Amino acid sequence: MTRLPRWADLVLVPLISLALAFAISALVILSIGQNPVEALKVMVTGALGSSYGWGYTLYYATNFIFTGLAVAVAAHAGLFNIGAEGQASLGGLGVALVALALPWPHWGVALPVAMVGAALFGAMWAFIPAILQAKRGSHIVITTIMFNFLAAALLNWLLVNVLRPPGSMDPASARFPESTQLPRLTDMAAAVGIEWGKSTPANISFLIALAACVLVWLLIWRTPLGYEIRAFGRSERAALYAGIRPARIIVIAMMISGGLAGLMAINNVMGEAGRLLLNSAEGAGFIGIAVALMGRNHPVGIVLAALLFGFLYQGGAELALWTSIPRELIVVIQALVILFTGALDNMVRMPLGRLFGAR
Amino acid sequence: MALPGTRGDAAPPAIELRGISKAFGPVQANRDISLVVPPGTIHGIVGENGAGKSTLMSILYGFYRPDAGQILVGGRDAGITDSQSAIRAGIGMVFQHFKLVPNFTVVENVILGAEDGALLAPSVSRARKELRRLAAEYQLEVNPDAVVETLSVGHQQRVEILKALYRQADILILDEPTGVLTPAEADHLFRILKGLRERGKTVILITHKLREIMEITDNVSVMRRGEMVATVPTRETSPEALAELMVGRKVLLRVDKAQAAPGAPVLELAGVRMVDRAGVERLRGIDLAVRGGEILGIAGVSGNGQTQLLDILGGYPEAGAQVSGTARLAGRPLPLDGTDARARRQAGVGNIPEDRQAEGLVMDFSAWENTVLGRHRDAGGALMDHDAIRREAAAKMERFDVRPRDPELAAKNFSGGNQQKIVVAREIESRPVLLLVGQPTRGVDIGAIEFIHRRLIELRDAGAAILLVSVELDEIMALSDRIAVMFDGRIMGERLSGETSAAELGLLMAGASPSGIPPEQGQPDTPDHEPSKGVI
Amino acid sequence: MDYATILQILDSAVRLMTPLLLACLAGLYSERAGVFDIGLEGKMLMAAFSAAATAAVTGSVWLGLVAGVLSAVAMSLIHGLAAITFRGNQLISGVAINFLASGLTMLLGQSWFGLGGRTPSLEGAARFSPVTLPGTEALSGIPVLGPFYAEVVSGHTALVYVAALLVPGTWWLLYRTRFGLRLRAVGENPASVDTAGVSVPRLRWAAVAICGVLTGLAGAYLATGLSAGFVKEMTAGRGYIALAALIFANWRPWRALGATFLFGLMEAVANRYPELDLGFVTIPSMVMSALPYLLTVIILAGFIGRATPPRAGGEPYVKER
Structure with missing residues (x-):
């Protein structure tokens, strides 16, 4: 197949895929008798036109950065982790157990421990499929799907029977202590005298997510372990030749992946809800697939793609509020992005290859 | 034009190729190739790896479309555009890598794509009958209800031949058919091929083994770097002449090197055995010693345990394999059962693997x-x-x-x-004390071959021990100071490179021990735990 | 537990088994041809919605069935395009199809009917009605067998019997016909089919299309047979359970019947007894609903039996050089 220039591969292909996804979404909007241009206006105004909109956009983006990184790290090892959703739910459990365990004096003390809890629980949920793949050859795609359902059942049971405070009817944990409330970006802006994003859930986790991007970049492209993960992902036999042990890489990469997915919980569970709710991940784990595909498994791409999906999420909510277009439109867009950037990649690439080859 | 060996009649050629060309991207695999194959003959096509033999035959079988040229079958343009039309024209092909469905029975594999109708039952019963007939006629016995993956490689090959004959092929192409066969299986195959010729079928045999060509073919064509360089009657040529045609500039493989000055043993192997996951014994007690400052070449037909030996020494034996025996590297024990390619490198073992694209x-x-x-x-x-x-x-x-x-x-x-x-x-x-080298010049252009050979000699002269595995006998003979021949997981013998000949090595490679006793019955030539250091 | 209760549970198990069985067989055709399909869920969901929406608007369950099948086949075509024509990643394509269905059904449902993603309730000719099999009357006098026949065997909707007949039908097609032979071959070693002069893409497209038809039936049954209309996300993971059943069944039709019946039975029991009291221990319904997934993981790990998927599964076919 014709090779594409690097810039076309990194920029042009995702952009064309995105354009195709949006074009088809526009057709869908037209088909239900609405105006796609109006819809886009509502979305842009609602998600990006005010600091309020940005506050939500960044909040959603934070979730997607974590899950996007999770999917990407596994992808570098040649593993398709569809289980980020379940791992993120388990991360929520980790956060809840930490937050409810002690009367934390200050969020600054609670946060690091909660992060460890979140990452650990997420990593453990990824560990079982990983070890089954490494040692028994069980297809990790199927096992991680199954573990999403198992996570949902487990949390359902825990929330109803164990974590639910006496007298409450909600399948949810008790509220976390006031002291574990993470500082919101609003508060941080106010501290330097800027009024920004009033009553929005974006919080310090966003900065942690950005830090995670830097760490993942260092891990994958600068450390020997990252080198091994990428080598194994590209060629298992070359990895064996190079003394890289497949089982070790599968387990480590999946646990890092699960840990990153789990870390998402500091944003949605600790930073926003303040208690563990049923279905806390709300599909963010799956959006991570679209984000990683769109972002070409690179942290910079992932941040951009996460912002895009954050915008779509917040814009979608606005859409439901101001028009009669349901917010599920964004699920359609998400599906189309996955389809075009992931599965129909060659459809975009082949004509481009011909175009560049013909020069 | 009529080649000798055509029995003198005026029948049109079974196959005639006119000006066939085919390129894969920038690589010109076939260039303006013409070929005439008389009916009822066995026609050999020889050439080195990458000479374009397999591509040409895949074109004949309709698997690839040529960029230019014409294919005539029985004197008429056969209009071969895909495998279906090639099959209709009476051409059958046995690929080097069998195209069988492993978990199907023999009958199912034979009828696949050649069923009589929408329902299987009539095809199956007809195929059963037909298989019995073909088995009797051509010595192609195989249980029709056996599941293919349980059959030996030799029997799987028979299934491929049966597939072609069941489709009433008059022209049978075999691509490197003996590469995976034991000598006994190969002999049986040759009997089958002679039987086919007796019944008027035409056989095209692709190989790079000259012994086979001389033994069985009527005519032989030589390919070199995508071109057809000669077609001659077999009895008017010799292996030496063919080899020169195949390689072209024969001199290239002569490497200038000083006499080796071997030092202390760097690698010592004693009784190394390996049983793979399927329970097949791949190495049956290997005793070897490689000294510093010498190149030990291991000659042999591929698939006789060389890969397994290299993998074990490289620290990554096949998963589930059981390895036993002892090894010492520069006097220190080297554990063979563990899988640690990294530790191997740290101990000073360099490794140029057989398959650079998949491993290196x-x-x-x-x-x-x-x-x-x-x-x-x-x-x-x-x-x-x-x-x-x-x-x-x-x-x-x-x-x-x-x-x-x-x-x-x-x-x-x-x-x-x-x-x-x-x-x-x-x-x-990386300045290794021991360098493992597998097929260093496979698919490498001539200039690079010379360069790589020179560098290996330089490393030897710097005092490193080099274990060289190659299926190219010329390469082994040009580079090695000592040559060990591997066959069926054993070392059949060791020779100093100046004191042996291609003929002698070829005999060892074919499994004949110097005393003439086949290894299955007799003792291997070298005593079990006595590396033949006496030769040095 | 008396006999009447057992019969009720078995009856419910048969009904709950049906969509699983149809989807499982759908997956069987696709995966036996070497095209992995984790998009069963999405195709079923899309079909359920189209069937219910069409039946609600036209009042005809049969038009609904046609619409359901067509929409599932359309989703299959997307999968075929990605998996066969453009040699893309089959797993990612399946994921995309699941989300596409999830989004489209809710989007269209909400904008067309405004009922929060539901379609209007179906009544009369817009639903499949039970079929009373001949002989129910005659057997009614016989103890044990009579009630069993009337409750468990007879009285289901047409698609239940279609699904049941598809099991021997699939077996026959797979193992007794030329098409089946080639289909199985293309999932094990496509090169064997290609060198025999048979088109690999054509076979795979046929398999993917059959998969679409069967998931269409599964979805239509769900919305117009089992229930009286579409509710959002009504497949509720059944596509994945069908996938689990397929692995459980080792990609074989008769075992698929067994596996889906087992999973249907589990669901029926969980519905009937939210807290199953076994005397010494009480099993919460969550465990029952999680059991198919747990069993699948155990099977995949090779602790019970051994799942051997079609060898060429998931890999686009490229002629080797």
Whole structure:
């Protein structure tokens, strides 16, 4: 197949895929008798036109950065982790157990421990499929799907029977202590005298997510372990030749992946809800697939793609509020992005290859 | 034009190719090839790896479309556009890698694609009858209800031949059919092929083994670098003449080297055995010693345990394999059962693997990243120093004349020879005490071959021990100071390279022990735990 | 537990088994041809919605069935395009199809009917009605067998019997016909089919299309047979359970019947007894609903039996050089 220039591969292909996804979404909007241009206006105004909109956009983006990184790290090892959703739910459990365990004096003390809890629980949920793949050859795609359902059942049971405070009817944990409330970006802006994003859930986790991007970049492209993960992902036999042990890489990469997915919980569970709710991940784990595909498994791409999906999420909510277009439109867009950037990649690439080859 | 061996009648040729050309991207696999194959003959096509034999036959079978040229079958344009039309024209092909469905029975495999109707039952009963007939006629006995994956390689090959005959092929193409067969199986195959010829079928045999050509063919065509260089009656030629035609400039393989000055033994193996996951014994007690400053060449037909030996020494035996025996590296015990390629490198073992594209390189990685493959942790520290690695890579590429000299280019974008130079540079410049070398010049252009050979000699002269495995006898003879011949997991014998001949080695490679006793019945030539150091 | 209760549970198990069985057989055709399909869920969901929406608007369950099948086949075509024509990643394509269905059904449902993603309730000719099999009357006098026949065997909707007949039908097609032979071959070693002069893409497209038809039936049954209309996300993971059943069944039709019946039975029991009291221990319904997933993981790990998927599964076919 014709090779594409690097810039076309990194920029042009995702952009064309995105354009195709949006074009088809526009057709869908037209088909239900609405105006796609109006819809886009509502979305842009609602998600990006005010600091309020940005506050939500960044909040959603934070979730997607974590899950996007999770999917990407596994992808570098040649593993398709569809289980980020379940791992993120388990991360929520980790956060809840930490937050409810002690009367934390200050969020600054609670946060690091909660992060460890979140990452650990997420990593453990990824560990079982990983070890089954490494040692028994069980297809990790199927096992991680199954573990999403198992996570949902487990949390359902825990929330109803164990974590639910006496007298409450909600399948949810008790509220976390006031002291574990993470500082919101609003508060941080106010501290330097800027009024920004009033009553929005974006919080310090966003900065942690950005830090995670830097760490993942260092891990994958600068450390020997990252080198091994990428080598194994590209060629298992070359990895064996190079003394890289497949089982070790599968387990480590999946646990890092699960840990990153789990870390998402500091944003949605600790930073926003303040208690563990049923279905806390709300599909963010799956959006991570679209984000990683769109972002070409690179942290910079992932941040951009996460912002895009954050915008779509917040814009979608606005859409439901101001028009009669349901917010599920964004699920359609998400599906189309996955389809075009992931599965129909060659459809975009082949004509481009011909175009560049013909020069 | 009528070749001798046609029995003198005026029948049109079974196959006539006119001006066939085929390119894969920039690689011209076949260039303006013409060929006439008389009916009722066995026609050999010889040539080195990559000479274009398999491509030509795949075109004849309709698997690839030629860029130019014409195919005539029985004197008429057969209009071969796909495999279906080739089959209709009476052509059958036995590929080097069998195209069988492993969990189907023999009957199911035979009728696949040649069923009589929408329902299977009539086809199956007819095929059963037909298989019985063919089995009797051509010595192609095989249980029709056996599941193919449970059959030996030789029997699987019979199924492939049966598939072709069931489709009423008059012309049978076999691509390197003996590469995977034991000598006994190969002999049986030849009897089958002679039987086919007696009944008027035409056989095209692709091989690079001259012994087979001389033994069984009526005419032989020689291919070199995509071109057909000669077609001659077999009885008017000799292996020497064919070899020269195949290789062209024979002199290229003569490597200038000084007399070796072997030092102390670096690698000593005693009684190394290996049983693979399927329970097949691949190595049956290997005793070897390689000294510093010498090249020990291991000759042999591929598939006789050389790969397993290299993998074990490289520290990555096949998963689930059981390895026993003892090994010493520079006097210190070397554990053979563990899988630790990294420890092996740290102990000073370099490794140029047989398959550079699958093992020696990560094809998607840049050249500079590949220059530290397997040694990526050597610098220590939490982070890799990319600038230093890049600089060093550029210098290595300079010293080994890798072209284009661009460390950022992905390995897959280099030609075969330059890919191999990247691997060779990495492994030689790690200053190994022992260098494992597998098929160093397979698919490598002539210029690079010379270069790589020179570097190996230089490493030897610097005192390293080199264990060289190659299926190219010429290469073994040109480079080695001592030659050991491997057959069926055993060392059949060792010779000093100046004191042996291709004929003698060929005999050993075919499994004949020097005393003439086949190894299955007699004792192997070398005593079990006495490496033949007396030869040195 | 008396006999009447057992019969009720078995009856419910048969009904709950049906969509699983149809989807499982759908997956069987696709995966036996070497095209992995984790998009069963999405195709079923899309079909359920189209069937219910069409039946609600036209009042005809049969038009609904046609619409359901067509929409599932359309989703299959997307999968075929990605998996066969453009040699893309089959797993990612399946994921995309699941989300596409999830989004489209809710989007269209909400904008067309405004009922929060539901379609209007179906009544009369817009639903499949039970079929009373001949002989129910005659057997009614016989103890044990009579009630069993009337409750468990007879009285289901047409698609239940279609699903049941598809099991021997699939077996026959797979193992007794030329098409089946080639289909199985293309999932094990496509090169064997290609060198025999048979088109690999054509076979795979046929398999993917059959998969679409069967998931269409599964979805239509769900919305117009089992229930009286579409509710959002009504497949509720059944596509994945069908996938689990397929692995459980080792990609074989008769075992698929067994596996889906087992999973249907589990669901029926969980519905009937939210807290199953076994005397010494009480099993919460969550465990029952999680059991198919747990069993699948155990099977995949090779602790019970051994799942051997079609060898060429998931890999686009490229002629080797």
